[in-house]
Amino acid sequence: MAETTYDWDRPEGILAALNDTPLPELRRRAAVVTDLAAVIPLYVSASPSYRLGNATRYACNDSGGSSNTLYVTDDGRALLLGLSRDSELHVGRENNGRDFANLRDLYRGVPEDLMRYAGDRTDAYENLTVTDRETGASLLLVSGACWFDGEQWHFARGLLDLCAAEGLNPAFEAGLVPDEYLLGHEFTLENFFEEYIGPGVLSDEEWAESVALARPVFERYPQP
Structure with a gap:
């Protein structure tokens, strides 16, 4: 994969970066x-x-209120969710009908069979939920949602x-x-x-030690 520069300030740039990364490779990066x-x-x-269900879930967080969660289905589709603590689209967790309705509307357009993963209630750090008091339904709290149909994001x-x-700007808020x-770079050790x-982040000794610990991880997930 050649090094590529994308316009991260526009949603088209984000979609281009995702579409240029085959789903098996995206899944490998998440696993690594x-x-x-x-x-x-x-x-x-x-x-x-x-x-x-029929998907594998990967997630990472910055321990400060922002996270990314990726569900990759067995039939080659995916749901990518973002939560940015700085986003204007962070609807909060008041657990009232208005917040749930707003959140459900943000997800609008995601296919219903992928929406089952947006209702993930598994106990995990990134899984913050908003619940509809009337129905008991819940959705993962997000500021952005993106999905892969098997060919395009x-x-x-x-x-x-x-x-x-x-x-x-959805590129900023999501x-x-x-x-x-x-994304846009080779994903090698x-x-x-x-x-x-x-x-400059690690000392030479720390760098060498970290590389030695990371090497078996990359070897465990070879490039497809």
């Missing part, structure tokens, strides 16, 4: 980050992956409409791009340390 977070210091934490129609109505996935960890 999940396992790396358990053995070396990263800028994010990650919950263990788990199965939910799409922003949730409700997210785009809400941003248009409020004069907001919180959908996990930096640690290095060496490149991960150069592009994501960065120079």
Whole structure:
């Protein structure tokens, strides 16, 4: 995969980055980050992956209120959710009907069979939910939702409409791009340390130790 520069300030740039990354490769990156977070210091934490229905769930968080969650289905589709603590679309957790209705509208356009994952009630750090008091239904609290139909990625129609109505930029508000996935860059052991960890963060000894711990993780998930 060649190095590519995307316009992260526009939703089209985010979609281009996702569409240029085959889903098996995106899943590999999510799995690598999940396992790396358990053995070396990263800028994010990650919950263990788990199965939910016909999908595998991966998630990472910054321990400060922002997170990304990815559900990859067995039939080659996906749901990517973002929660940014700084987003104007953060509806809060008042657990009242208005908040639930607003959140459900943000998800509008996501196929119903993928919406089952948006109702994930598994006990995990990233799984904050908003509940409808009348029906008992719950949805994961998000500021952005994006889904893959097997060929192309799409922003949730409700997210785009809400941003248009409020004069907001969905590329900023959705919180959908996990930096640690290095979209647009090669995802190798060496490149991960150069592009994501960065120079000067670790001492030479810490760098060498972290690379040694990370190497088996990358070997466990070879590029498809």
